[in-house]
Amino acid sequence: MEHKLKGNTSKLLIRDRYLYFMLLPGVIYFLLFKYLPMWGVLIAFKNYQPFLGFNGSEWVGLKHFIRFFNEPTFTMLFKNTIILAVYNLIFFFPMPILIALMLNEIGRQWYKRFVQTIIYFPHFFSWVAIVGVAYVLFTTEGGAVNELLESMGMEKINILASEQWFRTVVTSEVIWKETGWGTIIFLAALSGVDPQLYEAARMDGANRFRQLWHITFPALRSVIIILFILRLGNFLDTGFEQIYLMLNATNREVGEVFDTYVYSVGILSGQFSYSTAIGLFKSAIGLILVVTANHLARRFGEEGVY
Incomplete structure (x- = not known):
């Protein structure tokens, strides 16, 4: 045999x-x-x-891990990273799903392709360009947003140097840059839905919302769960380049995250072992989240990642 x-x-x-x-x-x-x-x-x-x-x-x-956990900056770094990660999970992760659902409802194919092309473009811009656009919009010295506020008789807002606005601006940049690109996989999943299901639903009297809820959304459920689990693996990866470019002396208390701290102590200060320990800590947290989420998904009858 x-x-x-x-x-x-x-x-x-x-x-x-x-x-x-x-x-x-x-x-x-x-x-x-x-x-x-x-x-x-x-x-x-x-x-x-x-x-x-x-x-x-x-x-x-474990010397470097003990040192990291005892650092005065650990609480600040952990808090900032978690908050930005949660912002991305709550506000960014659902956006490609919503946009894909809306694009799927467009009947005119030429208009649908046009919209897809427009929203894909920002993905190909570098973070330097994205942050540059943000500076042009929000700077107090001739920025479009502040000029508009001033023309309306309102005071200018120094958004780029504000702790209150930092996380909102960073999350908005991620949404604008990556939402369109993220719709690709969801639209691919929707293309496999049998059109006869919609025809049968219409014959049974289902309106567009019920078709969306009972046919379209269930077709995306497994894809959403798999991408959510994979997203948790990078939960603490808030992105170095974007955050580093947005940081300044006035917003560092809310903007400094693990990635930028690793660059400071690892590359600039030459503490390679210490920075590697921080990166390994992030990876361990991601692994725990992926294993836990995958276990819960399989327990509730979904396929999961493995």
Whole structure:
């Protein structure tokens, strides 16, 4: 029996050899740039010195983790990161779903494609360009928003230097940049819905809202759950480039997050082991969230990620 299985496997490998050749570059990429570098997390448990090398550096155990948890800035960093992550989860994550549902209701295909093209564009802009647009809009020196407020007899608001506005502006930038791109996978899922289901629903007297609730939305449910679980894996990744560009001396108390702190202590100060420990802490939190969410999804009858 075992010999027969090996024979069948060999035949399948020979038959589909070109498909495996096409798969090979992706496998090599993940091995070289994703799995092999994972050994580097060991420096989180060492006092890594570049001149001593990876193996020659002293093993210090959990020293860097203890130091991080005892840092006066830990509470501020954890709070800021969690709040921004929750903002993204509450306000950004549902937006591609809502936009995809609305686009799916558009009957004119040329108009639908036009709208899709327009909302895809911001995804291809760099964060430097996005933040530059924000500065042009909100600066007190000739900014469009403040000029409008002034023309209406209202006082100017220094939004870019305000702690109260920082998280709102950052989340709004994410929504504007990534919402359109995020609709792609949901529209792909909706394209697989059988049109006869809508015809049957209309014959039974279902209006557009009931068709949306009982046919369209259930078709997206499994995709939403899988993407939500994957999103939790990057829950604490609030984005370095955007936050770093938006930070200044007046909003740092609400804007400094793990990513920007790692850059400050790891790259600028050369504390490689300490910054690696912080990154490993973030990854551990993401892993716990993914495993928990996947377990709950499977417990409630959904497929989950694995």
